[in-house]
Amino acid sequence: MSSEGRLEIPTPDGESQSNRKKTFVTFYFEGEAVSGALGEPVAMSLWAAGHRTLGWNEETGRPRSLFCGIGHCFECRMEIDGKRDQRSCLYPVREGLDVRRQSKPGALAIVDGMTRL
Amino acid sequence: MRTEALIIGAGPAGLSAAIELGQRGIETLVVDEYPVPGGRLLGQMYQSQSGWWIGRRVAEDLLERLGRFPNVHLMLETSVSGLAHAGGGWTATFSQRAGTVDAQAVLIATGATEVPIPLPNWTLPGVMTVGAAQTMANVHGVRPGERGIIIGFGALAFAVADELTRAGVDLAGIVLPPLQGPSQWLGTVQDQWRRLRDVVHLGPRWARAATPLVASDFWLERVMAGAPQKGIPALGTVLRPNVAAIAMAGEEAVSGVWLQRVDRRGTLVGEPWHEAVDFACLSGGLRPVPDLAAATGAAMKSSRSGLHDVPIFGPVGETTAPGIFAAGNVLGIEGAPVAMAQGQLASIGVLRHLSGNPTEWAAEQAAFSRALEVARERAPLVFDRAWSQIHEEIRQAWTNRPKEG
Ligand SMILES: Cc1cc2nc3c(=O)[nH]c(=O)nc-3n(C[C@H](O)[C@H](O)[C@H](O)COP(=O)(O)OP(=O)(O)OC[C@H]3O[C@@H](n4cnc5c(N)ncnc54)[C@H](O)[C@@H]3O)c2cc1C
Ligand code: FES
Numbered sequence: 001m002s003s004e005g006r007l008e009i010p011t012p013d014g015e016s017q018s019n020r021k022k023t024f025v026t027f028y029f030e031g032e033a034v035s036g037a038l039g040e041p042v043a044m045s046l047w048a049a050g051h052r053t054l055g056w057n058e059e060t061g062r063p064r065s066l067f068c069g070i071g072h073c074f075e076c077r078m079e080i081d082g083k084r085d086q087r088s089c090l091y092p093v094r095e096g097l098d099v100r101r102q103s104k105p106g107a108l109a110i111v112d113g114m115t116r117l
Numbered sequence: 118m119r120t121e122a123l124i125i126g127a128g129p130a131g132l133s134a135a136i137e138l139g140q141r142g143i144e145t146l147v148v149d150e151y152p153v154p155g156g157r158l159l160g161q162m163y164q165s166q167s168g169w170w171i172g173r174r175v176a177e178d179l180l181e182r183l184g185r186f187p188n189v190h191l192m193l194e195t196s197v198s199g200l201a202h203a204g205g206g207w208t209a210t211f212s213q214r215a216g217t218v219d220a221q222a223v224l225i226a227t228g229a230t231e232v233p234i235p236l237p238n239w240t241l242p243g244v245m246t247v248g249a250a251q252t253m254a255n256v257h258g259v260r261p262g263e264r265g266i267i268i269g270f271g272a273l274a275f276a277v278a279d280e281l282t283r284a285g286v287d288l289a290g291i292v293l294p295p296l297q298g299p300s301q302w303l304g305t306v307q308d309q310w311r312r313l314r315d316v317v318h319l320g321p322r323w324a325r326a327a328t329p330l331v332a333s334d335f336w337l338e339r340v341m342a343g344a345p346q347k348g349i350p351a352l353g354t355v356l357r358p359n360v361a362a363i364a365m366a367g368e369e370a371v372s373g374v375w376l377q378r379v380d381r382r383g384t385l386v387g388e389p390w391h392e393a394v395d396f397a398c399l400s401g402g403l404r405p406v407p408d409l410a411a412a413t414g415a416a417m418k419s420s421r422s423g424l425h426d427v428p429i430f431g432p433v434g435e436t437t438a439p440g441i442f443a444a445g446n447v448l449g450i451e452g453a454p455v456a457m458a459q460g461q462l463a464s465i466g467v468l469r470h471l472s473g474n475p476t477e478w479a480a481e482q483a484a485f486s487r488a489l490e491v492a493r494e495r496a497p498l499v500f501d502r503a504w505s506q507i508h509e510e511i512r513q514a515w516t517n518r519p520k521e522g
Binding site (some may be wrong): 004005006007008009021037039040041044047048052053054057062063064065066067068069070071072073075089090091092 | 150151152153157194230231233240241243244245246248249250252253254255257258259260284285286359369370406431521
């Protein structure tokens with residue numbers, strides 16, 4: 001799966017532009033092992049592995065994913081190593097990270113003092 | 118933590134400023150929230166008159182030069198969330214880390230952000246900005262999807278179409294954004310078509326397709342409105358200048374896009390149809406990120422749409438807030454070589470602020486100003502023609518600003 005989701009960055013003038021050698025490590029997405037390049041943002045590894053839903057909108061329950069890819073929109077917020085609301089498009093992959101989606105619909109959530117299903 | 122100069126943003130503007138300050142012995146801290154330094158340089162790759170511009174290599178070169186100065190420190194994965202005036206200098210606070218940094222001078226080089234295009238179902242996974250697809254493919258070598266579509270005409274849309282198709286990603290073409298409804302700033306259909314003029318000179322692949330078509334409004338309108346529905350081959354894909362995206366489709370992720378023909382006036386005509394895509398790139402344009410500058414109390418020039426809000430700035434990047442400087446796309450949307458010259462100029466502002474001598478480094482200032490002019494003349498991509506006018510107004514506003522007593 002992970003190689004299908006990867007590209008060779010094109011080499012317009014013959015020289016490789018992705019000359020940095022990548023080291024792949026394993027981290028956990030909802031408890032499932034995922035391979036990612038060390039230091040690349042978590043959202044990138046997840047996307048390459050075919051995981052597109054990174055969480056759910058707190059209000060609507062609709063799936064959310066990466067939108068801007070550079071830390072501006074906060075659509076990619078995830079729980080990483082127990083810390084909520086981490087922007088997964090910025091957060092670099094390290095061996096063994098525990099990455100989880102937030103606000104799963106149906107999970108009991110307290111919003112503005114009201115309990116909702 | 119304390120430093121003489123704090124630079125927020127390790128893009129071309131911030132890194133160029135840091136090199137100048139490093140050379141002149143200033144204790145400098147550069148912070149960036151991204152795990153890799155280089156800012157938007159990292160994804161840039163296009164042909165210009167002087168050959169290929171490969172931003173990652175430019176970034177590597179800047180970092181290598183920066184590495185020679187032990188007085189310059191780079192702190193990544195660090196977002197600056199606030200700047201407060203304190204004891205003659207400024208205190209920066211961070212969002213993910215504890216602690217603060219006190220600096221005598223601060224350079225804001227936080228760059229630009231993309232303007233979203235809110236069309237129905239645009240929050241579905243797989244709908245992203247065109248810059249996000251650029252970051253995926255060019256920076257991280259991640260395939261955005263099997264077949265995508267680019268929505269919105271503009272320099273960045275065209276550049277990214279070229280980059281994606283070179284990387285072997287299949288595109289259903291570049292179509293117009295919805296031109297009716299809330300996205301007023303996208304302009305008229307003619308405004309969208311005219312954006313082709315900003316890029317046609319870019320090398321053979323671009324020019325072949327478009328040069329003769331875009332020179333006059335008369336021909337532009339006829340050729341664009343009369344284009345075949347399947348589009349005009351360009352950039353490894355097709356330009357579809359009389360087709361607009363009106364909604365995204367999908368349940369858990371995007372599975373298609375609803376398209377409809379537009380006529381010469383931009384009115385939707387005929388029946389909409391569905392095309393299957395598994396990703397879509399919105400290209401609504403770029404705007405500076407003015408938040409940090411505004412938070413310092415620096416005088417801002419605001420715009421009706423909010424898309425052209427920038428601090429009023431002087432010749433060496435000084436703002437009206439003492440000790441706060443700005444450089445790069447935070448001052449207006451231009452290419453990286455312009456940002457680099459602006460960073461160098463702002464280093465002069467920082468040096469003068471630190472020494473209290475407002476006339477030193479005059480020869481360097483003159484050289485950097487010339488470099489800025491040259492970078493503007495040679496700019497391969499023009500993002501938004503409004504900026505030259507806005508910068509002229511800012512020059513006047515700076516000259517006429519109320520001076521402190
Ligand atoms: C998505 C996108 C794609 C672009 N693509 C192209 C292109 O293909 N070709 C082209 O010529 N120009 C492109 N541009 C224009 C680009 O802005 C300029 O070319 C140039 O990179 C601007 O340099 P800069 O140093 O001002 O800002 P940037 O290069 O944007 O660098 C700003 C840096 O500041 C960091 N930052 C921002 N806010 C904070 C904060 N609060 N705390 C810490 N760090 C922060 C960011 O992580 C980033 O690294 C693009 C711009 C965007 C937004
Ligand atoms: S995708 Fe926009 S902040 Fe992460």
